[in-house]
Amino acid sequence: MTRLVPTGEMTLGPFFPREFAAGANDLAAGVQQGEVIEITGRVTQLDGKALDNLVIEIWQPDSQGRFDNPGFFGWGRAATDANGVYRFRTIKPGGYEKRAPHINFLLLYSGLMRQLQTVMFFEAAADPVLDAVPASLRHRLVAKREGTVYRFDIRLRGEGETPFFDD
Amino acid sequence: MLAKRDPRTQSEGVVAGYAQTAQRWPSQPLQARPLTPSELTGPQQLARRLAPVRGDLAGYGEKRAIGQLIRLRARIVDEDGVPVSGAVVEVWHCNAAGKYIHPNDTNDAPVDPNFYGAARMVAGDSGLIELRTIKPAAYPVPDTAGWWRPPHIHFSVWGRVWLSRLVTQMFFPGEPLNESDAILNAIRDPEARRRCIAQLALTAKGPQDALVYEYQIVVRGRGASPSLR
Numbered sequence: 001m002t003r004l005v006p007t008g009e010m011t012l013g014p015f016f017p018r019e020f021a022a023g024a025n026d027l028a029a030g031v032q033q034g035e036v037i038e039i040t041g042r043v044t045q046l047d048g049k050a051l052d053n054l055v056i057e058i059w060q061p062d063s064q065g066r067f068d069n070p071g072f073f074g075w076g077r078a079a080t081d082a083n084g085v086y087r088f089r090t091i092k093p094g095g096y097e098k099r100a101p102h103i104n105f106l107l108l109y110s111g112l113m114r115q116l117q118t119v120m121f122f123e124a125a126a127d128p129v130l131d132a133v134p135a136s137l138r139h140r141l142v143a144k145r146e147g148t149v150y151r152f153d154i155r156l157r158g159e160g161e162t163p164f165f166d167d
Numbered sequence: 168m169l170a171k172r173d174p175r176t177q178s179e180g181v182v183a184g185y186a187q188t189a190q191r192w193p194s195q196p197l198q199a200r201p202l203t204p205s206e207l208t209g210p211q212q213l214a215r216r217l218a219p220v221r222g223d224l225a226g227y228g229e230k231r232a233i234g235q236l237i238r239l240r241a242r243i244v245d246e247d248g249v250p251v252s253g254a255v256v257e258v259w260h261c262n263a264a265g266k267y268i269h270p271n272d273t274n275d276a277p278v279d280p281n282f283y284g285a286a287r288m289v290a291g292d293s294g295l296i297e298l299r300t301i302k303p304a305a306y307p308v309p310d311t312a313g314w315w316r317p318p319h320i321h322f323s324v325w326g327r328v329w330l331s332r333l334v335t336q337m338f339f340p341g342e343p344l345n346e347s348d349a350i351l352n353a354i355r356d357p358e359a360r361r362r363c364i365a366q367l368a369l370t371a372k373g374p375q376d377a378l379v380y381e382y383q384i385v386v387r388g389r390g391a392s393p394s395l396r
Contacts, residue, residue: 004246004385005176008354008363010336013321015269017259017285020323024216045190053271059209059329067208075210099203108334111187113178113353115332132200156191166197167171167206167330 009114012055016108021055021079027090031072034063034091038149039103039120042084045111046158050084054109058088065096092122100125107154117165120152133163169202169330169387170246178353184314185349202330209328213255214289221286224300232282234263234301236377239365241337243294243324245388250294254386257323258298259285265306274306299377305344317344317351326386333386338364 028036039058043051055077062072078086095101100121107116119129121142130138140162143150154162172179181188200206210216225232243254261267261284266276268284284303288296308314319336326333338345345351345364354360368379 002248003389004244004248005173005359005362006246006387007333007335007383007385008177008359009334010178010350010353010363012323012334013336015259015261015267015272016321016323017257017269019220019285020257020259020287046194047190049190051191057332059205061205067204068211073210073216075213075216096204099205102205104205104329106329106332109191111185111191113180113182113188113192113350114172115334116193117330128203129200129205133198157194161193161195163195164193164197165200167169167200167202 011110011113012108014053014110016053016055016079018053018079021053021077024076025078025086025088027058027060027073027076027088029089031091033071036148037090037092039088039090039143039152040149041086041152041154043080043086043107043154043156044084045156048158051080051109051156052082052084054080054084054086054107056080056086057106057108058090058103059106060090060093060103061096063091063094065094065099098128100127100130102127102129105154107156112156116156117167118154118162119165120150122150129165137163169207175356176354176359178350182349182353184311185353186311206330207328209325209331212253213325214253217255217287219287219289221283222288222298224282224284224286224298226281230281232262232301233279234282237300237302238374238377238379239298239300239320239382240368240379241296241298241322241382241384243290243296243384243386245326245386245390247389249390250290250292251326251386252290252292252294254290254294255287255325256290256296257285257287258320260300260303260320261306263301263304265304273309276306302339302378305342314349315344317342317348322384324384324386326388328388331387333384335363335384337382339380340364340367
């Protein structure tokens with residue numbers, strides 16, 4: 001069978017409808033099992049400016065490390081506000097097999113010709129994806145805990161740049 | 168397994184004439200990583216969470232949006248050409264004067280009270296979505312040396328797994344601005360660029376009130392397997 005070439009990705013642009021980004025950042029609503037946490041952070045560019053209306057989507061397993069739990073959807077979306085801040089409310093994911101607990105992040109924005117993929121970890125544990133990042137940069141993928149809030153700032157480019165993945 | 172992105176058919180990085188890319192694309196090389204179930208699964212039955220809204224942006228009678236009426240037929244398939252039935256598809260575009268509904272759009276162009284340029288649809292069994300709308304206009308990009316975006320429609324599509332996610336833009340055939348657009352031309356392969364341009368269907372065969380454009384979107388992934396787990 002002839003293999004089709006995936007359509008070229010293009011930038012989200014600056015005018016992604018706010019209604020699409022709204023209302024999808026609470027993954028914990030109605031979920032019975034697991035520890036409810038909040039994840040928040042600020043997204044900045046090379047010159048340090050905070051980015052407004054940048055879209056972040058996340059994908060994660062449930063508290064037991066399962067992706068097929070009908071009681072936990074595992075996917076969410078948020079947009080940054082005028083201060084560059086995003087927020088998610090979710091369940092702390094469990095690890096599975098060789099994977100330490102983590103949340104997949106996908107970023108879409110004007111000036112990004114395609115999606116950027118990164119991963120948030122809860123601690124600097126052994127993990128095949130975290131281990132793929134140079135040791136000196138791994139701490140940038142580990143969220144800072146403040147009570148039930150995990151802070152995960154994202155720097156697209158420049159000093160303290162967040163590691164992103166190619167796949 | 169998913170094939171790596173081909174740099175000839177995919178755009179990335181810092182693009183000449185598009186200043187924001189130099190502020191935002193990472194300076195460090197993207198890291199290779201092993202693929203695990205985490206990247207090769209994805210939300211199932213996403214339409215339950217992201218319900219369809221507005222499959223018709225053009226309206227009728229006194230509520231009809233200004234502009235050339237079009238019907239857009241887009242088919243969502245995977246790399247094997249298998250329709251991705253149930254795929255959630257979001258589209259958004261500017262009005263016939265080049266103005267978006269978004270409050271951040273500062274272009275000095277009129278809002279059309281009968282046009283709301285955002286829709287969400289779910290592909291049927293044949294992977295098809297159909298949108299009745301008006302053709303968007305070209306518009307100037309602020310703070311650039313005369314860059315005008317050609318008419319285009321933004322697409323946001325979910326494939327079967329996390330790494331199948333696709334956000335792109337669809338262009339219209341025969342538009343002179345297609346030749347100079349920094350975003351379309353960031354895709355180096357001419358055939359890959361051509362596939363980002365919709366085709367006008369034969370007018371004798373279509374509905375008599377609208378121009379029909381046909382388009383195909385290929386999301387990453389092969390076969391009908393919903394996930395690798």
